[in-house]
Amino acid sequence: MKNIYWTLILAVTGLLxxxxxxxxxxxxxxxSAVIIGLAVLTFFWRFEKKGAASKEIAxxxxxxxxxxVSRIPFAAVMSIQPTTxxxxxxxxxxxxxxxxxxxxxxALVSNFFLGQGPWTPWQMFSWGLCGASAALLGSKxxxxxxxxxxxxxxCWGYLFGWIMNLWHWVGFVYPLTLKTFTAAYMASFPxxxxxxxxxxxxxxxxxxxxxxVLKRFKNKMFVSYLDQNQL
Amino acid sequence: xxxxxxxxxxxxxxxxxxxMSYIAVVLLLSLIFSHPVYLLVLFFAVGAVIIASGxxxxxxxxxxxxxxxxxxxxxxxxxxxxxxxxVLFYGPAIPVMGKIKVTLExxxxxxxxxxxxxxxxxxxxxxxxxxxxxxxxxxxxxxxKKAVLVVTLxxxxxxxxxxxxxxxxxxxRCRGVKLDTGSLRQRLKNRLPVVKVVLLSSxxxxxxxxxxxxxxxxxxxxxxxxxxxxxxxxxxxxxxxxVVSVMTGLAAVFHDWAVFTYYPRLENMNFKExxxxxxxxxxxxxxAFLNWGWKRWQLLKLKI
Numbered sequence: 001m002k003n004i005y006w007t008l009i010l011a012v013t014g015l016l017x018x019x020x021x022x023x024x025x026x027x028x029x030x031x032s033a034v035i036i037g038l039a040v041l042t043f044f045w046r047f048e049k050k051g052a053a054s055k056e057i058a059x060x061x062x063x064x065x066x067x068x069v070s071r072i073p074f075a076a077v078m079s080i081q082p083t084t085x086x087x088x089x090x091x092x093x094x095x096x097x098x099x100x101x102x103x104x105x106x107a108l109v110s111n112f113f114l115g116q117g118p119w120t121p122w123q124m125f126s127w128g129l130c131g132a133s134a135a136l137l138g139s140k141x142x143x144x145x146x147x148x149x150x151x152x153x154x155c156w157g158y159l160f161g162w163i164m165n166l167w168h169w170v171g172f173v174y175p176l177t178l179k180t181f182t183a184a185y186m187a188s189f190p191x192x193x194x195x196x197x198x199x200x201x202x203x204x205x206x207x208x209x210x211x212x213v214l215k216r217f218k219n220k221m222f223v224s225y226l227d228q229n230q231l
Numbered sequence: 232x233x234x235x236x237x238x239x240x241x242x243x244x245x246x247x248x249x250x251m252s253y254i255a256v257v258l259l260l261s262l263i264f265s266h267p268v269y270l271l272v273l274f275f276a277v278g279a280v281i282i283a284s285g286x287x288x289x290x291x292x293x294x295x296x297x298x299x300x301x302x303x304x305x306x307x308x309x310x311x312x313x314x315x316x317x318v319l320f321y322g323p324a325i326p327v328m329g330k331i332k333v334t335l336e337x338x339x340x341x342x343x344x345x346x347x348x349x350x351x352x353x354x355x356x357x358x359x360x361x362x363x364x365x366x367x368x369x370x371x372x373x374x375x376k377k378a379v380l381v382v383t384l385x386x387x388x389x390x391x392x393x394x395x396x397x398x399x400x401x402x403x404r405c406r407g408v409k410l411d412t413g414s415l416r417q418r419l420k421n422r423l424p425v426v427k428v429v430l431l432s433s434x435x436x437x438x439x440x441x442x443x444x445x446x447x448x449x450x451x452x453x454x455x456x457x458x459x460x461x462x463x464x465x466x467x468x469x470x471x472x473x474v475v476s477v478m479t480g481l482a483a484v485f486h487d488w489a490v491f492t493y494y495p496r497l498e499n500m501n502f503k504e505x506x507x508x509x510x511x512x513x514x515x516x517x518x519a520f521l522n523w524g525w526k527r528w529q530l531l532k533l534k535i
Contacts, residue, residue: 027263030259030263044375047377047378048375053450054440054441054442054444054445054449054450055437055441057381058384058438059441060381061380061382061384061388062384062436062437065385065391066430068385069393069396069429072396073400073422073425074419082426106385109385109386113233113234115355116359117351117352118258118351172304172348173304173307173308175494179311183307183311184307187307201419206426206427213427213430214434
C-alpha cells in the first residue's frame with residue numbers, strides 16, 4: 001500500500017513535469033498547486049502511518065496553535081512575528097515529523113481566522129519545511145547551539161518569501177521569464193529581510209529559554225516503564 | 232473569533248461536500264480559463280452565490296483588498312512586460328530596463344489576470360463565510376485520523392490561547408509593566424514574558440488534553456466515526472450543475488473557446504465561442520437561483 005502511494009505521487013509529479021516541457025498550453029498555476037498539495041499530503045500520510053499517541057497529538061496541536069497565536073502580541077509592536085521561530089524550535093527539539101506538522105497546522109489554523117486563500121497550501125508547505133529543516137539540524141547537534149540555529153532561521157526568512165513568491169509569480173505574471181522572475185523577487189526583498197531579521201531577534205531573545213522549556217517537556221512526555229527484572 | 236456565522240438561506244443548508252465541490256470547480260475553471268468573458272462569467276456567478284448567501288457586505292472588503300492587488304498586477308505587467316505589438320505610449324527611459332513601452336496586450340492580459348485573482352479571492356470569501364471549518368474537517372476525518380484531529384484541536388485551542396494572551400497582558404499591565412510606551416526595544420523586551428507564560432501554561436494544558444484523551448480510550452481500538460449531514464435533493468441539483476459546468480469548461484478549453492491569445496497581438500473576439508459561457512453562467516449560479524426559489528416558494532422549499 002505504501003509503495004503504491006509513493007509510486008503514484010512520483011508518477012503524478014513526473015507526469016506534470018513532463019507535460020510542462022511539452023509545447024502545450026501549460027497551466028503553471030494549477031500544476032504548481034497540485035505538486036505543492038501532493039508534497040504536503042505526503043508528509044501528512046507519513047504522520048498518519050505512525051501509531052496514535054495522544055500526547056504527541058496534543059503537543060503538536062498546542063504548538064501549532066501557539067505559533068499561530070504568537071502573531072498577535074507582537075503585531076502591535078512591529079510587523080515581525082515569531083511564528084517561524086516557534087515552528088523551527090519545535091522541530092529542533094521534537095523531530096522532523098512533528099516540526100512539519102506544527103508548521104503546516106499553524107498555517108492552516110491561523111488562516112481559519114485570518115482568511116483562507118490560494119496561499120494556504122504554500123504557507124503550509126513553507127512553514128512545514130522550516131520545522132523539518134530545523135529538526136534535521138537538531139538531530140546533528142547536541143543541545144542548543146545558538147549560532148547554527150540563528151543562521152538557519154535567518155536563511156528561512158528569505159527562503160520562506162522565495163517559496164511564497166512562486167505562487168504569485170506562476171499565477172499572475174506572464175511571460176514567465178528570468179526578467180519577471182527577478183522583478184517579483186526584488187519586490188519581495190524588503191519583506192523577506194524584515195522576516196529574516198525578526199527570526200534573528202527571536203532566536204537570540206527566546207531561543208535558549210524555549211529550548212529548555214520544550215526539552216524539559218519532551219523528557220516529561222516520553223515516560224517509559226521498565227520491567228522489574230531489568231532494575 | 233471565527234468569522235463564520237450561520238444564516239438562514241439555502242447556501243448554508245447544503246451538504247459540505249456540495250459547497251466544497253462548488254468552490255473546487257470554480258477554482259479549477261478560473262485557473263484553466265484565460266478568456267476575459269469566461270473569467271467574468273465566473274466572477275458574476277460566484278458573486279451571485281455570495282450575495283444569495285447574504286455575505287455581500289463582507290464581500291465588499293474582499294473586493295476592496297483585491298482591487299489593490301489588481302492595480303499592482305496591472306502596473307507590474309504593463310511596465311515590465313515588453314511583449315505585444317500595439318504600443319499605447321512610451322514611458323521614460325529607466326537605467327537598467329531601457330525605454331519602457333506600455334502595450335495594449337500587456338494591459339489586457341493583466342486585466343484578465345486581475346479578474347482571475349478577483350474570482351479566486353471571491354471564492355475564498357465564500358469559503359470563509361459560508362462553510363464551517365469543523366464540517367470540512369469532519370469530511371476528511373475518515374481519511375486522516377491523526378492529522379485532522381491535530382488541526383481540529385489546534386482550531387479549538389486558538390481562541391483559548393488568544394484569551395490567555397489577553398489575560399497575561401492585562402496582568403502584566405496591572406503589575407506596572409509598560410507594554411505600549413518606551414522605545415521599540417523596551418516594548419519588545421516587555422512583551423517577551425507574555426509569550427513565555429503562555430507557552431508554559433499551554434504546554435501544561437496539552438498534557439491535560441493528552442491525559443483526557445487517554446482516559447477516554449483514544450487509540451485503544453479501531454476508530455468510529457459518524458456524519459450528521461444529510462444528503463438532500465438540492466445537493467444533487469447543485470452537483471449535477473457542477474458536472475455540467477466542468478464538462479462544458481473542459482470542452483471549451485479543448486476547443487480553444489475559453490482560451491484567449493494575448494501576445495503578440497490580441498485575438499479577435501468570436502461571439503460564437505461564447506455560447507459555452509452562457510451554459511457556465513447558468514450552471515454555476517444555480518445555487519443562487521435555487522435560493523431565490525427557496526425563499527419565495529414554500530413548495531420548492533419543502534421538496535428540495
